[in-house]
Every structure is written in C-alpha cells, then in structure tokens.
Amino acid sequence: MSRFVMVLNPNLYPNEMPIAFVNEMFVLIRDGVEFEVDKIAGASGGTVKAKGKIYLPNIRMVFVADKPTGNFIAFDMPLLYVHGEKFNKPIFHCNNISGLVEPVVPEGWSAALYSTHSFKIMFKEGGCGTFVLFFNLIKFVRQYNQQFSAAASAPPDPLRVAETTPVDEMKW
Numbered sequence: 424m425s426r427f428v429m430v431l432n433p434n435l436y437p438n439e440m441p442i443a444f445v446n447e448m449f450v451l452i453r454d455g456v457e458f459e460v461d462k463i464a465g466a467s468g469g470t471v472k473a474k475g476k477i478y479l480p481n482i483r484m485v486f487v488a489d490k491p492t493g494n495f496i497a498f499d500m501p502l503l504y505v506h507g508e509k510f511n512k513p514i515f516h517c518n519n520i521s522g523l524v525e526p527v528v529p530e531g532w533s534a535a536l537y538s539t540h541s542f543k544i545m546f547k548e549g550g551c552g553t554f555v556l557f558f559n560l561i562k563f564v565r566q567y568n569q570q571f572s573a574a575a576s577a578p579p580d581p582l583r584v585a586e587t588t589p590v591d592e593m594k595w
Contacts, residue, residue, distance in 0.1 A: 430526060430540070431463065433485060433499035441478050441485040441497070451479040451556055455548030458486040460498055462540050471495045477544060479557065482564065486544070500524045500542065502564040510558070519545040520557060 434442040443449070456477045461470045473488040473495065484505070487497045501524075508522035521544075526537035 430499045430501075430524065432494070432496045435487065435497060439476075439487050439497075441480075441487070441499070443480065444482065447480045447482055449478060449480045450560060451477075453477050453479075453546065453548075455546070456486065457545040457547060458488070458498070459543040459545075460486075460540050461542075462538055463495055465494045466492070471498075479560065481560065484544075484557075498542075501527060502561050503568055505561060508558070508561065517545050517547055519543050 436442055440452075454476050455474075457472065457474050458477070459470065459472045463469060463471045471492055473486075473490070473492050475486060475488040478485040478487065483502055484500045485497060486500075488495065504525040504527060506523055506525070508520060511519050511521055513519075522542060524540050524542060526540065528534045528537055
C-alpha cells in the first residue's frame with residue numbers, strides 16, 4: 424500500500440498542522456490564503472473554495488482550511504505529482520499559482536478510478552517571495568527525482584525525495 428493513500432484530508436495534529444513524514448522539513452507556512460480545487464467528492468459542483476493556510480514542506484504542499492467545508496478539511500499535494508504550474512498576475516485580482524496535481528493511486532488500485540485535480544492558490548497577504556520559493560522548491564524536487572527515476576523502474580515515492588532534497592542549498 425502506498426504511504427500516500429489520498430490527497431484529501433491528510434493527517435493533522437490537533438493544532439491543524441500537517442503531521443510531518445520522516446525527514447520532512449517545513450520550509451514555509453503562509454496564512455491568508457484562498458484555495459480552490461476541483462473534483463472533490465461531496466462538494467457542491469465538485470469544487471471547493473476555502474480560506475486557510477498553506478504549508479510548504481520539502482516534498483509537498485498542504486492546504487488546511489480555517490473552517491471545514493463539508494467533508495473537506497485539508498488537501499495534500501505531493502510536489503512530484505504537481506505539473507502545469509503557472510504564476511498568474513491578473514489585473515484586478517491577487518497574484519496566484521494555478522496548476523494540476525495527479526492523484527496518488529494506492530498500490531493495486533486502478534488509476535482509472537482517479538482523475539487529475541486543478542488547483543489555484545491565491546496569496547491575499549504577502550508578496551511574490553512565496554511564489555519564488557514555491558517554484559525553486561518544485562524545481563529542486565524534480566531535479567533530485569530524476570536521479571532516482573533513472574535508476575529505478577518503479578514510480579517515484581514522494582517520501583524518498585525528502586531524504587535527499589537539499590533545502591539548505593537552494594539559491595534564492
């Protein structure tokens with residue numbers, strides 16, 4: 424069974440901070456975030472829009488809502504499964520990051536049961552530094568994953584990246 428079973432509602436401490444994986448380091452925590460994600464079962468129209476915090480450890484992003492919306496409390500996005508990310512600077516709205524995240528399919532389950540989510544993270548409080556950090560981190564995670572995927576034929580394990588990602592060496 425995969426260590427990530429689903430991206431919806433990951434394990435949280437009572438203070439609503441995500442429970443860290445082995446060797447996972449939290450790089451950034453940002454409050455005042457609006458988050459939107461589609462294809463959430465039980466949500467009105469399948470889309471959830473919520474306000475809360477974004478946690479950016481070295482292997483994933485985790486959004487935690489200030490107030491639960493139906494069955495939606497938090498959303499976990501392993502960085503290796505994020506793609507198509509864009510930095511958007513709309514004229515009349517706040518800067519945001521949008522992109523796609525592939526679901527993490529448990530071993531032995533059919534990938535046909537899952538579909539790609541689209542997401543948007545709007546930073547209502549803060550400048551562009553958050554975006555620079557996000558794009559630098561995702562670039563490094565992808566570079567280090569390439570080393571392991573060349574050596575192994577199995578799909579990459581997002582937790583393996585945590586053991587090798589040099590957050591301290593990232594260039595700002």
